[in-house]
Amino acid sequence: MDVLAEAIKSLRVRGAPAIGIAGAFGVLLGLQDFKGCDKDVFFNCLNETTDFLNATRPTAVNLSWALNRMKRVADQFRQLDVAELKQRLLQEAVNIWEEDRKTCRRLGKHGAELIKNDFTVLTHCNTGALATADYGTALGVVFTAHQQGKKVHVFADETRPLLQGARLNTWELMNEGIAVTLICDNTAAFVMQQGKIDCVILGADRITANGDTANKIGTYNVAVIAEKHNVPFYVAAPYTTIDFNLTDGSQIPIEERNPDEVTNGFGRRTAPANTSVYSPAFDVTPNELISAIITEEGVIRPPFLTNLKKNAPNQG
């Protein structure tokens, strides 16, 4: 489990849905060495495991959502013996995984309705198969449109500091035979100025009840330049990413990353020693800059405060 927590923390497992799935299976890893049949000790071990995993990344809500589901199942079957309890937890982790796959497909289908033939889409960060159980959220929309026979061209922000756009989005798109052009993050505004972008689609790490969206650092920048150029700005995320407990984005905790990712990220030092760095992992885009939120339940339009709630699946 330590290995998994490290993998989440270091971003080798990343993308909000993938973090949730990894967290669910992480609970099983944490419990696999548990011997004996003392229920109190078992539940102590379960709570320690979920607390430990929950502390790895503060921003993505999918992690705590998945861990809470695991705890709920354990509570529900508290009367069973430990072996059976572990079996139920394994089943729940598999359920979370399978649900994410179905969710991706449904989300992709709804989102693809927004993509016309010959559209050029701007992406930021990675939101494809490498961030979910299936073929992704924002990229899933692009993949679905492509499978429907639409011609789609993607401009991929490289996404500093860890270059998920350059390393992962390009790779996933080229794999699917979709045209992709890599740009530096600071170039997207110039590309929009030239009228080249038909819409922006990107993911989310946490969405609050009013639609404010925390996502990879630079997302807010993209939202501002999209507004300036009248380019529709779409957030693609499953309902598990929506945190109805928070009323607005100011309540979302924003993780700060290690300065070395900026100054020494590619094996070569690119800033003087002792340079002070500010490197938040995420920023928050206010709901008024978001044209629509693409979910597995459909394309949700403003006002998000009422429409997100109205379309929520029963399990919330």
Next chain:
Amino acid sequence: MDVLAEAIKSLRVRGAPAIGIAGAFGVLLGLQDFKGCDKDVFFNCLNETTDFLNATRPTAVNLSWALNRMKRVADQFRQLDVAELKQRLLQEAVNIWEEDRKTCRRLGKHGAELIKNDFTVLTHCNTGALATADYGTALGVVFTAHQQGKKVHVFADETRPLLQGARLNTWELMNEGIAVTLICDNTAAFVMQQGKIDCVILGADRITANGDTANKIGTYNVAVIAEKHNVPFYVAAPYTTIDFNLTDGSQIPIEERNPDEVTNGFGRRTAPANTSVYSPAFDVTPNELISAIITEEGVIRPPFLTNLKKNAPNQG
């Protein structure tokens, strides 16, 4: 001279004013091996040299401006013998260099009037001593304010792909004892959203008669986010950067750089092989996003079309 041309092309000599000065001395390098006293051959050699140097970078107007000054001096003293002509050209190159030093100081002084105590300034790319003959344009403004005893804090965009902000601006500011925080380019909008930035100051590679400004890629992005957050956006540039022959920014040629600077810039490949890349070296910021242009003749406010002309020094 080949070495110098390569140095300009590869950006080891960079920054519009420094390119102009390097170009002027480059003419002398090109002529140093010229033997004999045939004036026609001498002038052929001069023209070949200036054409060759002029082709190294298309966007910065300072280069062609400096080369034209050298040619004008040669024409003016056409009656002198070759040795004397070379002497006059050397003197002119020294003049260009010294004028740039004085220009930087005057520009810095005018610009510093815009900086209040405790201001936080956002910079993009490098515009200091490493880009000019003296202590810079945009950074010169910061240095002057600092010397006047004002407390200034700089947020420096790292400036992808070549990281002039991370590598050069941080170093120059730390050298002067000025507080600097390095950020990824995509983080500036989030920093502005938090109300941390009092003004933006950056340089220019070419400004047209109406104030449209070509500068390092990402400048237009900064201009858009500054407008959104009501942050004053200042361009600092000497009059030599203003090209009155061009009426607006659409006429400025934009250089495209080698894709390897984006995909392989840190000695490690950071995108899949054969990834298509769009990497313009510059973008164009329309004049309506510019609060003022800081020149050696004063702080020029809109409307730029009339005010730039009105304040121009006689030699234009």
